[in-house]
Amino acid sequence: MKTKMNYKLIVICTLVMGISSLMMAQDTPPLTDPEIASVAVVANQIDIDYGKVAIKRSKNKEVTDFANRMIEDHSAVIKQAVALVTKLGVTPKDNAVSQSLMTQSKETLKKLNSVSKMDFDKTYIDNEVAYHEAVIGAVKNVLIPQAQNSELKDLLEAVLPALEAHLGHAKMAQTKISK
Helix, strand or coil: CHHHHHHHHHHHHHHHHHHHHHHHCCCCCCCCHHHHHHHHHHHHHHHHHHHHHHHHHCCCHHHHHHHHHHHHHHHHHHHHHHHHHHHHCCCCCCCHHHHHHHHHHHHHHHHHHHCCHHHHHHHHHHHHHHHHHHHHHHHHHHHHHHCCCHHHHHHHHHHHHHHHHHHHHHHHHHHHCCC
């Protein structure tokens, strides 16, 4: 059982590291503001999707409370992003980074939906810790530096404290989940 969990954790960490390395790779082409908007929306939607799985599968109050917070907060960020791009007359543009995020999230969703009920809570929270670490790094090191529009940059900077709070909450939950 422990080997099975270690394998799952390795798979999740590999997926999240893939996100980080893709978004931070020096050979990643610069992102335009419409592409950054797409990445932001996709990254938030992914965590909403993970939260929905957690609400369906977990019986742990700590996990379901956290999942509900992810759905609420990330939905609010999407609304802010949509309002901003509408105001600016910008249409988010699909790109290699957002496509890679979607591909990797499908694999993670498969894992979250197929992991045993006994292992679900730990798998979900471990994924949330790794995912938020990767997203925070990408926002700080890729999205904010490449954003050209000051309002888009301001929105990304305003979201960082919430992402960091999510990471702290996920780490706290992680210490409470024994298996």
